[in-house]
Amino acid sequence: MGKTRITPKVLHDEHKFCAGCGHGTVFRMVAEVLEEKGLDSKAIGIVAVGCSGIMVDSFGIDWIQAQHGRAAAVATGVKRVRDDNFVLTYQGDGDALCIGIAETLNAAIRNENITTIVLNNGVFGMTGGQMSSTTLIGQKTKTSTKGRSAELHGQPLDIFNLLKNFNVAYLARGTITNFKEINKTKNYIRKAVEAQLNNKGYSMVEIVAPCPTNWKLDPVKCMKKIEDEFIPYYKLGEFTNGEVI
Ligand SMILES: Cc1ncc(C[n+]2csc(CCOP(=O)(O)OP(=O)(O)O)c2C)c(N)n1
Ligand code: SF4
Secondary structure (H helix, E strand, O other), rough: OOOOOOOOEOOOOOOOOOOOOOOHHHHHHHHHHHOOOOOOOOOOEEEEHHHHHHHHEEEOOOEEEEOOOHHHHHHHHHHHHOOEEEEEEEHHHHHHHHHHHHHHHHHHHHHOOOEEEEEOOOOOOOOOOOOOOOOOOOOOOOOOOOOOHHHHHHHHHHHHHOOOOOOEEEEEEEEOOOOHHHHHHHHHHHHHHHHHOOOOOEEEEEEOOHHHHHOOOOOHHHHHHHHHHHHHHHEEEEEEEOOEO
């Protein structure tokens, strides 16, 4: 019987995320899709700040670290001069949707031919769990100790409500709470990758995923929190004109 390789070869080392962190599952899916598409040697990834920056140690494609939310701007430049490469950004919600919201929106407005993967865990993970744009109403974080309030902090940001106004190629939101959702999300990543390969322009997949360390919950309770609290607000699926299709 032939030997079955179960880990994408682009993942060459143990990852360094906390146990149960969503990044581990999500970056594995991204690696699998890149391998399936034969892009391992052509992919250039841009990370910015946050725990996504840790992945460059174990994920063997070329990476550029663009500080503080600038990943979409750097990816734009890279793609424009290296059109033959596949260019992705891999970012947290704090980085892509809070600190770097201007860069993210402007890349979408221009329908840049890049692919953005955003892990939405509702907090700034790496720095100790502060509130981000996507923190839910009532969610307690280090900087919203009584829970986020709409009056004080504004509404949580559903990025697709903004991106629906622009002519972008592909938008989808998935999660990783069970195998079925993981498979669906992987398919969304595949389609986002194909959008760029077919020169259709900007694609984003947002993935709702846990940060057990800052949510202070074990991984099983994290999945329940996603199902009960995050998914009713952050609708899953593929989006056209801001609606799930
Ligand atoms: C000028 C400056 N602002 C802020 C930070 C701190 N910083 C590092 S990571 C991060 C947020 C990361 O959050 P997110 O993008 O949601 O990623 P996660 O860690 O949750 O994956 C921030 C604010 C910094 N290092 N320098
Ligand atoms: S702090 Fe949160 S997001 Fe960062 S590695 Fe740990 S669990 Fe993952």
